[in-house]
Amino acid sequence: MQRIFSGIQPTGVPHLGNYLGAVRNWVALQKNHDCLYCVVDLHAITAAHDHRTLAAQTRDLAASLIACGIDPEKHILFNQSAVHAHVRLGWIFTCVARMGWLNRMTQFKDKAGKDRENVSTGLFTYPNLMAADILAYHATRVPVGDDQKQHIELANDIRAKFNHDFETDFFPEIEPLILGPAARVMSLRDGAKKMSKSDASDQSRINLTDDAETIALKIKRAKTDAEPLPSEPAGLEARPEARNLVGIYAALQDTDHTGVLREHGGKGFGAFKDSLAALVVEKLAPIASETRRLLGDPGHVDAILRDGAARAAAIADPIVTEAERLVGFLRP
Numbered sequence: 001m002q003r004i005f006s007g008i009q010p011t012g013v014p015h016l017g018n019y020l021g022a023v024r025n026w027v028a029l030q031k032n033h034d035c036l037y038c039v040v041d042l043h044a045i046t047a048a049h050d051h052r053t054l055a056a057q058t059r060d061l062a063a064s065l066i067a068c069g070i071d072p073e074k075h076i077l078f079n080q081s082a083v084h085a086h087v088r089l090g091w092i093f094t095c096v097a098r099m100g101w102l103n104r105m106t107q108f109k110d111k112a113g114k115d116r117e118n119v120s121t122g123l124f125t126y127p128n129l130m131a132a133d134i135l136a137y138h139a140t141r142v143p144v145g146d147d148q149k150q151h152i153e154l155a156n157d158i159r160a161k162f163n164h165d166f167e168t169d170f171f172p173e174i175e176p177l178i179l180g181p182a183a184r185v186m187s188l189r190d191g192a193k194k195m196s197k198s199d200a201s202d203q204s205r206i207n208l209t210d211d212a213e214t215i216a217l218k219i220k221r222a223k224t225d226a227e228p229l230p231s232e233p234a235g236l237e238a239r240p241e242a243r244n245l246v247g248i249y250a251a252l253q254d255t256d257h258t259g260v261l262r263e264h265g266g267k268g269f270g271a272f273k274d275s276l277a278a279l280v281v282e283k284l285a286p287i288a289s290e291t292r293r294l295l296g297d298p299g300h301v302d303a304i305l306r307d308g309a310a311r312a313a314a315i316a317d318p319i320v321t322e323a324e325r326l327v328g329f330l331r332p
């Protein structure tokens, strides 16, 4: 059976983009794969973080993932810093990857912005650690949102160079799984920007913890244009905000743009937004309440993560030990 690995950062509350672009697919893949899902706290410290809240945010996110349907018994849910294999292999990959490869990463350029001289060196080498996350388990399929595609390509470049330099075929090829009509959910305020935990405006995203009233208000205020909805997907071109709302609706209804427009084409945004808000509330409200219930017993969530880390380490430790042998380290 092919092994699945994916990760999500514990920086702020997960949002509808994380859910539709990633987590919902993670849940579905559990049916016929062995899956590892990781709260990537090592990645979270590549940007300024609050050391007083990181642990709680890690636990909150784990609870949210379980509430979304991740099954920590049949599969493995853990936090990255608890399994040392990630850092061991991450260092090796930092020495395999080339400056030129990392210089091309658009996420680094976006996140560093004009402050390039002042960002953490970890932000630059971040994709090396991501490659290690996946390959420490010999995982071959990685469900992510569209924004992570470039990082997966880099991971494949790293594993090819490792195999070449150390005369082996030890690391397998990785395939990104970018699924569904909402693989890139855009900001509700700007159809050119992706929905993000780090956007300064909370109005730009729907959080998995938002209550019904907040969700309805955010959708009502979402940016749109003056035209009614088209009846065919071609009519969404050059209308990024309309396209985004239709994509969200399609993903939540398990249909595509065509299906949504067949039902709602010709309607104005007032009516469509009412339907969309009702649908989002229907799908997200049970997740929010289950997350709250789980967090009523933080010790239980921690026990789940501890167990997950032990099972993850049992897979990764021998793989990374073999990678270290291939590199040539002495084990006296």
Ligand code: AMP
Pocket (backbone or CB within 6 Å): 007, 008, 009, 010, 017, 018, 019, 020, 021, 022, 023, 143, 144, 145, 146, 147, 148, 182, 183, 184, 185, 186, 194, 195, 196, 197
């Ligand atoms: P992050 O929040 O950056 O840790 O992302 C966790 C997962 O959610 C990754 O698979 C991302 O590709 C996905 N993701 C993040 N933002 C979006 C978005 N706006 N639309 C779709 N997927 C997203």
Ligand code: TRP
Pocket (backbone or CB within 6 Å): 005, 006, 007, 008, 009, 040, 043, 129, 130, 133, 134, 142, 143, 144, 148, 151
């Ligand atoms: N870089 C991913 C993001 O920001 C998170 C991540 C870290 C990840 N390690 C991973 C995703 C390994 C998939 C596989 O969304």
